[in-house]
Amino acid sequence: MAELEWIDGGGITSPGGFRAGGVYTGVKSYGDESRLDLGVLAWGEPTLVAGVFTNNAVVGEAVTWNRAILGAGRATGALVCNSGNANTVTGEQGTRDTRRMAELTAAKLGLQPQQVLVGSTGVIGRLLPMELIEGGIRDVELAEDGGAAFARAIMTTDPRPKEFAARVRIGDATYTIGACAKGSGMIHPNMGTMFAFLTTDAPAAPAWLQSTLRAVTDRTFNMIDIDMDTSTSDTALLITSGAAGGRAFDGSHPQATEFADAIEAVARRLARAIARDGEGARALIEVIAQGAASVEDARRAARTVASSPLVKTMVVGRDPNWGRVMMAAGRSGARVDQRKASVWIGDHCVLERGTPTAVSLALVSQAMADEEVRIRVDVGMDGTSTATAWGCDLTEEYVRINADYTT
Amino acid sequence: MAELEWIDGGGITSPGGFRAGGVYTGVKSYGDESRLDLGVLAWGEPTLVAGVFTNNAVVGEAVTWNRAILGAGRATGALVCNSGNANTVTGEQGTRDTRRMAELTAAKLGLQPQQVLVGSTGVIGRLLPMELIEGGIRDVELAEDGGAAFARAIMTTDPRPKEFAARVRIGDATYTIGACAKGSGMIHPNMGTMFAFLTTDAPAAPAWLQSTLRAVTDRTFNMIDIDMDTSTSDTALLITSGAAGGRAFDGSHPQATEFADAIEAVARRLARAIARDGEGARALIEVIAQGAASVEDARRAARTVASSPLVKTMVVGRDPNWGRVMMAAGRSGARVDQRKASVWIGDHCVLERGTPTAVSLALVSQAMADEEVRIRVDVGMDGTSTATAWGCDLTEEYVRINADYTT
Numbered sequence A, B: 001m002a003e004l005e006w007i008d009g010g011g012i013t014s015p016g017g018f019r020a021g022g023v024y025t026g027v028k029s030y031g032d033e034s035r036l037d038l039g040v041l042a043w044g045e046p047t048l049v050a051g052v053f054t055n056n057a058v059v060g061e062a063v064t065w066n067r068a069i070l071g072a073g074r075a076t077g078a079l080v081c082n083s084g085n086a087n088t089v090t091g092e093q094g095t096r097d098t099r100r101m102a103e104l105t106a107a108k109l110g111l112q113p114q115q116v117l118v119g120s121t122g123v124i125g126r127l128l129p130m131e132l133i134e135g136g137i138r139d140v141e142l143a144e145d146g147g148a149a150f151a152r153a154i155m156t157t158d159p160r161p162k163e164f165a166a167r168v169r170i171g172d173a174t175y176t177i178g179a180c181a182k183g184s185g186m187i188h189p190n191m192g193t194m195f196a197f198l199t200t201d202a203p204a205a206p207a208w209l210q211s212t213l214r215a216v217t218d219r220t221f222n223m224i225d226i227d228m229d230t231s232t233s234d235t236a237l238l239i240t241s242g243a244a245g246g247r248a249f250d251g252s253h254p255q256a257t258e259f260a261d262a263i264e265a266v267a268r269r270l271a272r273a274i275a276r277d278g279e280g281a282r283a284l285i286e287v288i289a290q291g292a293a294s295v296e297d298a299r300r301a302a303r304t305v306a307s308s309p310l311v312k313t314m315v316v317g318r319d320p321n322w323g324r325v326m327m328a329a330g331r332s333g334a335r336v337d338q339r340k341a342s343v344w345i346g347d348h349c350v351l352e353r354g355t356p357t358a359v360s361l362a363l364v365s366q367a368m369a370d371e372e373v374r375i376r377v378d379v380g381m382d383g384t385s386t387a388t389a390w391g392c393d394l395t396e397e398y399v400r401i402n403a404d405y406t407t
Helices: A061-071 A091-109 A130-139 A147-153 A206-219 A256-276 A295-307 A309-316 A323-330 A361-367 A396-403 B061-071 B091-109 B130-139 B147-153 B206-219 B256-276 B295-307 B309-316 B323-331 B361-367 B396-403
Strands: A004-006 A018-023 A038-047 A050-053 A076-085 A116-123 A162-170 A173-182 A195-200 A235-240 A284-292 A342-345 A348-352 A372-378 A385-392 B004-006 B018-023 B038-047 B050-053 B076-085 B116-123 B162-170 B173-182 B195-200 B235-240 B284-292 B342-345 B348-352 B372-378 B385-392
Touching (some): A038 A147, A050 A061, A061 A091, A061 A235, A076 A091, A091 A116, A091 A130, A147 A162, A147 A173, A173 A256, A206 A256, A295 A309, A295 A323, A295 A385, A309 A385, A323 A342, A323 A372, A348 A361, A396 B396, B004 B256, B038 B235, B050 B061, B050 B206, B061 B235, B076 B091, B076 B130, B091 B116, B091 B130, B206 B256, B256 B385, B295 B323, B295 B372, B309 B385
Parallel strands (some): A284 A372
Antiparallel strands (some): A018 A038, A162 A173, A342 A348, B004 B162, B162 B173, B173 B195, B284 B385, B342 B348
């Protein structure tokens, strides 16, 4: 695939045609003005944005709003987000508050309310303090280098903003892809939710954008969303300003796959950063499942191992208790032949075709001391399907963070 | 239903016709002779035992052995269990070791090897130290009051043995039901596994025993086995000695339902004790789901809420962040109408038909300070189906225990 040139300090406003900003309103951490909590991203002409949302049956008001807009095929020109409150399970007032956020943002930018997407992340079941939100929308200033402020404004318990941008040369043209995310309760996606926003200046057909985002999400963000506490507000958006001009990407574009791969590479870096920043995490866990009878089986096995509390505590304790990897693969729903299965921790094979090896467990323990711990499991079905998932270890700090989230 | 008379200090040898014993071999905690780790339970005439096993695709050698015996409809006369090593993913040697445990126990008791069931619980992927096991089977002494020693021998990280017995009068006859269990890694069933053994002196037809155990398990033990880290060795057995004599229970027995209810009551007490003793747990969490469109939906919602890490950490922090209950119900797969859903913490309604109430969150927090925290969620489908699930809170102690399990 085309090589990516990462842009130092880049983010969602790195591609041309985007402006953004972020302000403090007090919704997230009243009185601490360093904690921005309301952000707006705007792009030139309203355009059809690609979006993928949580599959939780309970959803935030913003998700319902966005789904209706995208489902109706409406073009949009801006995104307004707040952190600190998810506006979920808030009844009719919650519905009105989301609409009000869109209306105020639209009025500010000369758009229609239905041309504004909304994101809300934070605690569930509390009404939005609308006077704070309204002040924030009024005050926020948008700038062509405002991506960093926006990235800060969507954070909840994230230890740092997550934003990246890269240039990629496809044929004769150079495109820029920007991205930012929040989601530090990611490992069991928290009330805090995963937001992943991707921007680009490449022109693209809406249907191609949507199918590309769906496929990329399945291999990146969905491989860290690990079937545990799926948030009610998870949202991934892929927005193009088209500012780079030229031929639009669609299914018949000769370099469509090459550009989709570039988008996936940026998304993968974002996904890994989300997992790495998991609440209380010490280490990133990368799990590769192979030898599976189907891609779906490989995905199940990789995700289940990456999300197993016992695997997570094994990593935090640097405890070479690799039997937990087999236990998790076994309960994943994937077909597993334990007589032919193999497991590696780092480079050490601990189980070889159903039989434990004589590897030194002290060495295995050392391999778990890194900031990235790689676990590979061959489920023994002699298949060629593989999948990769990411998680982080489960520390006492995770418990402390989540025991104290609202109080 | 018939009233149960609980027997002080009762256990699996309380019903007539059972003998048991437990010894120290060193498999679990070498050098600490107070930690029994091998137990044998024997009943008079070989009989067809009812059994329900883990649905993990990776299973322990003992589960494979027992399934083959019960699947072939063979009568058995004894059960030998060790703790400290699950004999799982141990290759051909593991298969031979399980068979050897059965052979030695059979020789001691005058049975055939295929008349002996086996249980192994503990770390995965290590060969059993058979010289220790063999010594234990040779040395263990069986007695009519040996249930307590057996209950100690199957413990892993359980803080205390779990054993109960009750008498129940059905018509003109009195029957005794005994029970013991292990499973302190229950909340995400640990390598440690759940073992639940029920004994009775009531004569019963094998098919009725099996269908009764299956139904009881679905409403008790399976409501604490919360779709997370399902052990590779989970085993529930229901064994009758028939010593009480009289008419055997079967589907046409007029009091069959009454006796099945008594068995369920004993199993429920055991299930609650397992959840209460969850690794590091401070509180038992009881979750009742109601208003569901089907029993399966109610079960899904109750289990998912009881097993959610964010609900567990909410309880340990006494944090009235009840939105997490809705989040967990929403991702459970159950149909949920968030506009009509309600949530109670203890006796406090925090969400009433889709709208947050004005209840004092300080009061809600107080309700979470008890050793038993009750959460009720009406999923808003206006159905009549309900289900109850049990879990425990997730503490920093859980992380400590599981980070250090093998080392």
